[in-house]
Amino acid sequence: MAGDFIPTQPIYLQLVQRICKQIVRGDLSAGEKLPSQRDMAIQVGVNPNTVQRVYTELERITVAETRRGQGTFVTRDEDRLLRLREELMGSYVAAFLGDMREMGFTLEEILRSFKECETLGLSHE
Amino acid sequence: MAGDFIPTQPIYLQLVQRICKQIVRGDLSAGEKLPSQRDMAIQVGVNPNTVQRVYTELERITVAETRRGQGTFVTRDEDRLLRLREELMGSYVAAFLGDMREMGFTLEEILRSFKECETLGLSHE
DNA sequence: ATTAGTGCACTAGAAATATAGTGCACTAAT
DNA sequence: ATTAGTGCACTATATTTCTAGTGCACTAAT
Known part of the structure; x- marks a missing residue:
């Protein structure tokens, strides 16, 4: 509820x-x-x-x-919604990469971690 | 301050x-x-x-x-700190991929967006 | 013993968020 | 005209977070 x-x-x-x-x-x-x-x-x-x-x-x-x-x-x-999509994508990615950089993770580590989560249903199309 | x-x-x-x-x-x-x-x-x-x-x-x-x-x-x-590193990595990645999935972004879109941010100093070593 | 530095407990209040409840103005359908 | 559904404004209260201030116990150095 x-x-x-x-x-x-x-x-x-x-x-x-x-x-x-x-x-x-x-x-x-x-x-x-x-x-x-x-x-x-x-x-x-x-x-x-x-x-x-x-x-x-x-x-x-x-x-x-x-x-x-x-x-x-x-x-x-509809243009506003397209912009919303780009804005959200950009802000989430920037925040995530910023966090990762703050913790000193490399891009390779991130991508490796992605593969471990991959089985949990992120689309590839 | x-x-x-x-x-x-x-x-x-x-x-x-x-x-x-x-x-x-x-x-x-x-x-x-x-x-x-x-x-x-x-x-x-x-x-x-x-x-x-x-x-x-x-x-x-x-x-x-x-x-x-x-x-x-x-x-x-020090083992605890290694675990902390893995825990934080895992939780941040899981939250990020969860958000991306909620918004219907594909892995390709995510990786493409990464490349746009790449110039902003994420280590590759 | 004294002192400085520390964590910790406690009370009180300020500020922001969320809830509860009421009422009014506008729109559309009848 | 009436009704139902809607957004919106308003007051009041509870809860949580944060601030403010005080004091005490412990440790180490003198």
Whole structure:
């Protein structure tokens, strides 16, 4: 019932990231309606006010748009979604490589570790 | 003065992670003394109580050990530090690949993105 | 014995996050 | 006009994190 969240980071940010991932993945398409604040709150097991903050944040980063009385929708700007995909990819990769560099790991070690995880279902196409 | 922290995660956890990275990287060696709680607090610009929590956590995960009246030291167990290196590598890689999979990125896309960041100083040795 | 340096325990408060609950304005459908 | 569904604003409270301050016990050096 409660979409599990880690307690060390604000729930609303985790939910923003989760929705962004769903968009990038294609589970949510441009223009698609998001659940109402009340419904989403029930679905993920948080307070409606928290969802309100999530949707406000999604609107701030121009990933969603709100039509009062109708609901909140994924932006219809498909270019924006393509940029979101590039932005997320870039930020996750940069953060990961930064962490690895801070710990002194070499690219060879990283790639070797990738192969150990490979069996767990990362697509190759 | 204040070692910059992101506001969305507890400072004490960020400091734990930072110290673990320094150990894995080799900037801190087995048995080496950490700064006193008071000194570390001044160095990173936080309250001594926060450092107290950091050192307690480092001791809980058996990465540091405390000698009352003397200070807190990196564990002298070098095997433990080797395991720490493997643990951190594994968890960071697993989290990263999990995020990538959630967003539907393929291994090829990841590797391509790596090459774009490669110029920014990741070692190849 | 005294002193300095250390970890540690404790209380209190500030700040941010999350929850709880209510109400209002807007939109669409009837 | 009425109704249902929606976003949005508002107040209040709980929880967690962080800060602030004090004091004590232990260790080593003098």
